[in-house]
Amino acid sequence: MTTQSSLLPIIALLPFLGALVPGIMIRAGRTATATFTAVPTVLALVMLGTLAPGVMEGTVYTMSIPWLPQLGLEAAFFLDGLGLMFACMILGVGLLITLYARYYLSGEDPAGQFYTYLLLFQGAMLGIVISDNILLLLIFWELTSLSSFLLIGYWKHLPEGRQGARMALTVTGAGGLAMIGGMLILGNIAGSYNLTDILAAGDAIKASDWYTPAVILILLGAFTKSAQFPFHFWLPHAMAAPTPVSAYLHSATMVKAGVFLMARMWPALSGTELWFYAVATTGLVTMVMAAVIALFKDDLKGLLAFSTVSHLGLLTMLLGFGTEAAAIAAVFHILNHLTFKAALFMTAGIIDHEAHTRDIKRLGGLAKLMPITAVIGTVAALSMAGIPLFNGFLSKEMMLEEASHTYWWENPWIVPALATFGALFSVAYSLRFIFHVFGGPVRDDYPHKPHDPPAGMWLSPAFLCVFVVLIGVAPFLAEDVVNMAATAVTGHETHAHLKIWHGVTPALYMSMAAVAGGAVLLLLHRPLDAAWIKAGPFYAKSAFDAVIAGCVRLSRGISDTLHDGSISRYLAIFTAATVTVGYVAFLRGEIAPATREMLPIPPVVAVGWVLLVCATAVIVLQHHMRYRALVVLGVIGLMISAGFIYISAPDLALTQISVETVTIMLLLLALHFLPKTTPQENSAGRRALDGLVAVAAGVGVAALSFAFMTRDFSSISDFHLANSYKGGGGTNVVNVILVDFRGYDTYGEIIVLGIAGLVIFALMEALLSGPAGARLRNSGYNFDRSHDRHPLMMVIATRVMMPIALMVGVYIFLRGHNQPGGGFVAGLVFSIALLMQYMASGFGWTSRRQQFEYHAMIGWGVVIAGLTGMGAWLSGTPFLTSAFGYVHLPPIEEFELATAALFDLGVFLCVLGAVMLMLYSLSRMARHAGETVNTEPMDYDPSRPRKMVEKGKA
Amino acid sequence: MELLVASAIGVLTAGGVYLILRLRAFPVILGLSLLSYAVNIFLVSTGRLAINAPPILNKYADVSYTDPLPQALVLTAIVISFGMTAVLVMFTLGAYLEAGDDTIDMTATEEKDDAA
Known part of the structure; x- marks a missing residue:
């Protein structure tokens, strides 16, 4: 006979809720905390009391709340005779211990902490005995291990307490792990993780092939918890705990959890030879x-x-x-x-x-x-x-x-x-x-x-x-x-x-x-005791310590071998392993025949290819000369941009070429402070080995991509092509995907970019105020260079170009929805236009005329994009659904207004802010190193003596 | 054409992998740049190559278009990889200024300090 009772989850929760109180009122003294500890216990006891008569008559109370049904985990509780007896024991003794501990603890012990731990433990233990779901039971089981760890180690100043707590946690925790395995097997056999189902499926379980492993694993959990030989040794060491803990955990409750579990599983597991002998x-x-x-x-x-x-x-x-x-x-x-x-x-x-x-x-x-x-x-x-x-x-x-x-x-x-x-x-x-x-x-x-x-x-x-x-x-x-x-x-x-x-x-x-x-025996105790001491009994602790020390040595050995601080080594291992996996998969799998005709190779493309390959070769062979490698890197970027145009990706070409510009500027700025050459440190053998890995990776990737390109495929892009204009209001499908179809992704990406900018700013801030900043200040600014920092020609040229460049940016931004362009590219173009001013006219001159805060720009970008997305809620559509319409103002042609443009504005601001913040941070470093800030755009006057110009560190 | 693109990806990958296995931060940054080129082209190429078929809708004629989806993904990837490069550069600078060189491996003494 089973009856639903909503009291069960409340009983299970009460100690956990109550545990908060003594912890909070830690200053209120022992009597007050003890009183408040008793409250949830008494309440739970009263609730149990109302259910007890029913249980005595044979009713089983159940309550089940779905939690993670996909895993078979339910917050399912049930109360039968065994559960009731244990629950009463736990709560009853808990009450007595609360009273006893009030007088046992001294005024200096933090009583609030003690009672919090005690209630945590009480809740966990109570959970074990009234859980119906074995996964839930396992959670409570582990909680008892953890809370008993806290209780045993309550006197943190005693080394025995700490050691005993660790030992108890190790042994019972390891047993708990074994039990998880056993319980999962059991649930698998029975087809349900609910105890009531498992107990009913006893015969099927005993007949299963998995019965033996399940029993052994579950018994490991029970034996470690209940201190059975050969895992008994943790219990005597746990006696370092305050005596109320020993009385509660180590006699009345926790150690009985293993016994409880064996009793609980008795109908499902017992009665076999294995059970009897084990x-x-x-x-x-x-x-x-x-x-x-x-x-x-x-x-x-x-x-x-x-x-x-x-x-x-x-x-x-x-x-x-x-x-x-x-x-x-x-x-x-x-x-x-x-x-x-x-x-x-x-x-x-x-x-x-x-x-x-x-x-x-x-x-x-x-x-x-x-x-x-x-x-x-x-x-x-x-x-x-x-x-x-x-x-x-x-x-x-x-x-x-x-x-x-x-x-x-x-x-x-x-x-x-x-x-x-x-x-x-x-x-x-x-x-x-x-x-x-x-x-x-x-x-x-x-x-x-x-x-x-x-x-x-x-x-x-x-x-x-x-x-x-x-x-x-x-x-x-x-x-x-x-x-x-x-x-x-x-x-x-x-x-x-x-x-x-x-x-x-x-x-x-x-x-x-x-x-x-x-x-x-007692009469003979004295001679027997002498003999016992003389015999020098075996202490399990030394064996345990030896095992632990062995484990520590082993794991230290493994991590020291694999993790020796050499990043290039990890990278080599990682790449080699990935390449091997790829080759194995390639050799063991099957590949469909090529279905696509190859496109012809026009001469101009072949020239671009040769340039690209040569540039890569130069970088690899000459990377020791850092400036040279950097310049050649630009060649590769240009070739790739050109290639993007050729293979019908105009948006990518625009983005690539502007990113390329900014990247080279960034690396040039950085190289200013870094050594200009890389020393040759690798042996020839090492280089050959690295070369082998690199070539293997290159061949693999090339083969993979060739296989891709020569075979047909089906893609979801037809949807985008079909709906870009109809649904998104734009003819540039790439841009519509960015701001509309996959707007969520873009939103995340601009946030990441903004974070990168802020990270760089923060790093620079920390760096300059630390020892690195001091080193930088003392590095001695290098005067041996051109004095014409801001050449007249460049200053004039960039100022003339500035409005044009900004106009190009605006144009690219506005056309983005229908033609190649958009917020990303426009942001980059704008930042290049601004950077040119910084480079040509100098930092001081430019920043005085440039009134925007880059941090704020990132923030506004994210806010505008986010608000645009939320605007969709007003019309009852999901986040980032775009709306658009066509406007006709008499003097000009009909044009389109789309919320997507607003979103793109957010993207634009974020990109601009992040890029500028990054380069701005780097240039701050230069000033820190003693570089003077010009007040005039062209502050070099060849007629003046040299000392007047170079203020240097003065 | 496909052969050229595939081999370019392969060459960039090989160069990138070789460079990230160097011991100094600067070649590693160069190597990562090469690798991001390779990855970006690879991703675009998964949409297969098409010439004169940009994904810009033509209102007046029924023409074929290349796959726009990889392009959209790569566009953001290009920008993000710039951000990543910038952060790495900043780490490199910081490490160089703090430690006095730009090696990326820990020396034995550094590791000991770390463990202590």
Whole structure:
């Protein structure tokens, strides 16, 4: 039975929204931030409370909001028994931790930050347990890794905190990556990323060929998160976190996420040999190994950390058994472990807080000094040991019962024996926690005299201990909850009957053996401990560090080899690789026969070709002489412009020739400051190799373009030709495409050009105010040159030409819509006309007469083009749709007015502004270098002595 | 004719590639200019060659036109490549004035400074 509930997304969002508040009110103090942290938690709990009765009756609440349906990602939530149990655990313990942390944190710790992280984590964890979509679940899963990283590293000043946080993130993050792979496979098999569909498709999944990789990858995620052997080592190191974090993340919630996932996927994945041997074995090994190590940990939190690992192993093993009874036991133990372990962590925190040490060897006798804490700690530890009348006993009995009839590789005794062995150590370390910390005589050498903390601190663990005892004495109280969750895990209704006395069963004997053996072990602790230390146990951290160091070395080696700072090398590799790919594709593919007749070659074209090829050869061979190469570059540009005219591209010819002019001017200006020659630095072999790459690239491109040109094709251009006049109102199709059909592209391009101009201006600004500017000022201006800076002939000629040149520009602009020309070319022609004035009459003279700001010109260009485009909205057409009409004024001929011309005006302004700004910036450099600014256009008077003219650096 | 255009593209490409593999910034800029010539002609040539058929609509006669689309694309490409050249020139100048030479590769010491 499923019901829609819009509360679910709200519950999932609440902690995230709430997380903002403590962060903002970081100065408000601990009490205020803690209060505001509790608000979203309580709200979410209340909302869950309204849904709980329905879930108890077997209703599944769902809510789905489409997010990225193309990826199969939906914000889909569902709440069933298992989800409800976990959600209540997360929120309930979260509330207790909020209270506890209020007293645990000192006034100097930034409490706002802590609570923000805590709520982030709470939201992520809550998201995991109520997600219906596995992709959404993965997002929350990664969020728990990230937020736990922040929480573990909360005390940034402690190196252990930082290292522990990094280690936890590395291990759980790597596991998360593996899990993404597994989940994607799973979704692929089931044909849906929704959990409900996947759980229903269990049989298809188990029968699939992809079952094994999916299980392995998902288990990697679950095992790393739940600290299963061999990934258990991060959990003890994460204990560098503040104790509230340890209690919350590392006992109650995050580490249970892996267990939760195995329980969630139980109907879809469990019950196979692979599942049993992978999960149950890992769980068993983890349980025993961690229990043994825990006994020899002197750090209270270290002991609890390994005990947690051990209990997580126990849960994993139970889920691995794949039987219904084992699943019930697992669910029950999740609940019990939460109550006693969180209480124990908080107790450890209290002891640390009061005695200023967590070292068991420096503690003892605390029962007399802090009686309340001692009672809480003892109750919780007895439950952990599995002593009757505490809840830990009940689930441990169920575990031993399941273990007692489990065959491992047809061996009937290995599982029960190891389980008993683990339980024995579990009793031993639990008793050690009680006797070595609270028992014994009062010492006089505590780092700080301990006494019971304020009530706020012990209330939370005490509250949990109430449950420990209550469930322990009257287990039927928990029956409903366990059945609710177990039903959700197994997929069909369970009827568990929890009771203390099951009669004389193998489990009872095993339990008795464990308790007796544990007591003996504790008595023998001193010699055993000495032996353990002498044996020098293996530390997983060193192995982890070695692996990480190896990875760093490897990646550094690779990047140092590939990325050695030599740009020419990257370019060579890049070009060679591209050429190779091209040749391979060419050789392996097929090429259609040529269909086009070749055009004849008129002699004049052949001459142009020869010029072009010779010019290129000269540049390549003589590029060391930079001026020469630059002049020859102009030849190529001219030939190409002429070629464009010949192959029916008049607009391109106009653009090319004006761009060519500006480019050469720009490069000449730049060369003024650069060395005039290029030294020969490459060996002959290197040059030959480069030549080989270059020739291969050239031949490839030539062949490609020849193949293109000799074959027919279909193009979308017929549309443009047909609609240019009708729809765009212009006969120059190229211009109509620029300002109308592809106006959006042009709009973007003028913006890019404007940005380029501004970048150059900004670079120059930064350059001149930095050390380069100082160097430039001290470079010593070179006086050894012609004094006739502004020759009379040129000044006069350019002034006469100026109006003509501008007129040409206007003409080209106006005819652009119907004849070759337009905003781009007109902008370039205008800038050439202005540049000529700068060159001929000098900078100072020209800029005094030139009143426009080039920055503003770029801005206006973009604004005008944009506004013209937006004008189309007024008539209800899309951005940049042009409108045009024909006007007839009596004295002159009928002419056309088109909004496209306005757009072209924007293009014109932008091009003019950008080009002028670029060259203007470069010429500023010259003045910085000490070049004088003339006040008169012709400031050279040969009759005056030389010193008068050359002011130089003076 | 097609052969001439194709070979011109090839020659420009080869020259451009050779020059961008040099160690100084100025030849690299020259090389990039050659490469942009080559690319522009290549793009125009994808519209196939046609003589005396400019894409200017003729109101009075039914004539054939060459493909206008590549021309429109190349027109902006020419202007943009000028902008790119200008930015590169500015980088070169800056690098030359800051470092004292216009090599484009990092020296070993520069790399060490960078890593530190």
